[in-house]
Amino acid sequence: MGAVLLLVACGATDSGSADTDAAAPAPVSAPTGAPALDVEVVLDGLDHPWDVAQAPDGTLLLDERAGGLTAVLLDGEARTLDADFDDLFAEGETGLMGLALDPTFADNRRFYTCQGVESADGAGTQAPEIQVIAWTVDEGWTTATRVADPLLGGIPVNADSGRHGGCRVEFGPDGALFVGTGDNALGTNPQDLGSLAGKVLRIDPDTGEALPDNPFTADADAADRIWTYGHRNLQGLAVHPDSGQVYSVEHGPDRDDEVNLLQPGADHGWDPVGAGVYDESVPMTAPGAVPAVWSSGEPTIAPSGATFLDGEAWGDYDGLLLIGVQKDTGVLALRLTDDGELVESFRLPELEDAHGRIRTPEQGQDGALYVTTDNGDGEDQLLRVTPAS
Numbered sequence: 519m520g521a522v523l524l525l526v527a528c529g530a531t532d533s534g535s536a537d538t539d540a541a542a543p544a545p546v547s548a549p550t551g552a553p554a555l556d557v558e559v560v561l562d563g564l565d566h567p568w569d570v571a572q573a574p575d576g577t578l579l580l581d582e583r584a585g586g587l588t589a590v591l592l593d594g595e596a597r598t599l600d601a602d603f604d605d606l607f608a609e610g611e612t613g614l615m616g617l618a619l620d621p622t623f624a625d626n627r628r629f630y631t632c633q634g635v636e637s638a639d640g641a642g643t644q645a646p647e648i649q650v651i652a653w654t655v656d657e658g659w660t661t662a663t664r665v666a667d668p669l670l671g672g673i674p675v676n677a678d679s680g681r682h683g684g685c686r687v688e689f690g691p692d693g694a695l696f697v698g699t700g701d702n703a704l705g706t707n708p709q710d711l712g713s714l715a716g717k718v719l720r721i722d723p724d725t726g727e728a729l730p731d732n733p734f735t736a737d738a739d740a741a742d743r744i745w746t747y748g749h750r751n752l753q754g755l756a757v758h759p760d761s762g763q764v765y766s767v768e769h770g771p772d773r774d775d776e777v778n779l780l781q782p783g784a785d786h787g788w789d790p791v792g793a794g795v796y797d798e799s800v801p802m803t804a805p806g807a808v809p810a811v812w813s814s815g816e817p818t819i820a821p822s823g824a825t826f827l828d829g830e831a832w833g834d835y836d837g838l839l840l841i842g843v844q845k846d847t848g849v850l851a852l853r854l855t856d857d858g859e860l861v862e863s864f865r866l867p868e869l870e871d872a873h874g875r876i877r878t879p880e881q882g883q884d885g886a887l888y889v890t891t892d893n894g895d896g897e898d899q900l901l902r903v904t905p906a907s
Contacts, residue, residue: 548851548867553833554906555868560888561588561596564898567890569617569686569823572882574624577659580890580900581631583613589659590900599655601662607634607646610680611700611751616687618695620723627654628665630723632685632697634675635668648673648685650697650726669726670743674715676702686823688755691762695723696745698752698766701788705796708748708788711740716788718752718766718780720745733783746778748786748807754824754878756839761856765811767824767841771798773816777824777841779858784808811858820844822892823878829885831905840866842876844892849876873899 566583573579578590585603590596606614616632623629635649650673652666675683682700690696701707701716708716711734720732721743734740746766754767764780771790778786787807790797803809814821822842827835839852848870853861869876869889877892887903 548864549834549862551834553835555866556904556906557868557872558902558904559899560594560902561590561900562898563896564588564890564900565896566613566892566894567877567898567900568613568615568892569878570880570888570890570900571617571619571629572880572884572888573619574883576884578882578888578900579617579619579629579655581614581617583615584608585614587662589655591659597659599662600660601653602664605636607636607675607680609634609646610676610683612648612675612680612683612685615683615685616698616755618687618689621689621693627657629653629655629662630669630687630695632687634680634683635671637671646675646677647671648675648683648699650687650695650721652723666726669723670697670719670721672714673697673699674702674704674707674713676704679703682751684752686752686755688757688764689723690720690757690764693723694720694729696720696755696764697743698749698755698768700751701749701790703796705791708750708790709785711737711744711747714741714743716747716749716752717741717744718746718749718755718764719743745782746780746784746786748784748788748804750788750790750802753822754841756824756826759826759828763858765824765839765858767821769820770802770814770818773814773818774802774810775814775818775821776802776810777812777821777839777852778808779811781808786810811854812852812860812863817845819846819850820875821850822876823880823890825880825887827881827887831885833905835905840879840887842879842889842892844875844877847871847873847875849879849889869903873901879903 570580587599612634620628649668650670681703684700686698697719728742787803841850849866874893889901
């Protein structure tokens with residue numbers, strides 16, 4: 519794994535259900551007036567890097583699905599952190615997944631991961647689940663230490679295959695921590711308010727407990743950490759920098775990947791209980807549920823991580839929601855109104871089929887866009903994307 523800064527461009531994932539007016543073709547061509555982009559390789563030799571975040575000092579922190587944390591320092595040095603992943607459950611789609619820095623990271627050095635864990639039960643056997651774990655990292659970026667282990671546990675995982683493990687963590691504008699989970703391919707989970715699978719959760723990042731204004735705190739039959747339900751396999755969360763609206767990105771079955779504008783207590787419509795135990799022929803959004811903001815239609819594109827671009831330097835790209843694409847690879851751009859209505863969709867030309875599967879785009883604190891690829895076999899990269907000067 520080597521750290522380089524090389525200019526490379528200038529200027530089979532399960533996925534895609536109900537028909538929706540939000541479905542729209544995504545032409546590759548950017549709109550007239552769009553800025554040309556420079557794409558640099560910051561780091562290569564990676565294996566399924568899942569998420570990336572930038573600290574206030576400019577250091578980039580990224581994780582890899584099979585386990586491991588890497589810090590990329592300002593001088594370009596890539597440093598593997600000493601961190602305990604002995605209990606990591608990495609199977610299929612599940613492993614070390616979402617990562618987020620605390621909003622007060624500069625003071626507390628705290629960050630959060632969402633990961634599969636082999637947890638010993640009372641009989642001493644191993645019962646996998648997904649957990650959110652809080653860590654701290656030293657100022658020299660050498661060691662990551664678990665400080666809340668777990669902050670949140672009990673998120674079901676498919677122990678046989680790791681299928682539909684989710685899992686993203688993202689801070690809301692009020693400091694709440696959102697956690698997006700997959701349904702682990704069990705048909706009853708998305709609509710079961712007693713299960714944390716197939717949900718978006720909202721918790722206190724200090725305690726892992728539900729926030730008092732969560733929508734189900736007064737329901738004795740519901741998990742009070744639930745914010746929304748009816749999700750299939752949530753791969754991305756993004757918060758609008760101005761409105762604070764929270765959007766989710768998730769895979770559909772054989773059609774209709776979705777982007778959803780989350781509303782507290784809302785059912786986003788995945789209810790795969792029909793003729794079979796896990797009936798994936800049903801609509802992605804059931805009648806009566808909250809419709810998607812955007813849907814892929816058919817075929818699916820396997821969308822993943824998401825971020826909003828924010829800043830005048832991005833010109834006509836300012837305000838776009840960017841989403842990683844893992845089929846027909848690249849980055850999807852959506853322009854949305856303040857009410858979450860779709861205005862246009864297109865693909866970023868400089869990243870179209872140029873680096874393989876894209877797992878996560880994330881805007882850094884320096885305004886640049888950082889992108890992780892997801893090709894495996896040590897062929898993955900961390901990219902830095904900026905408007906061409």
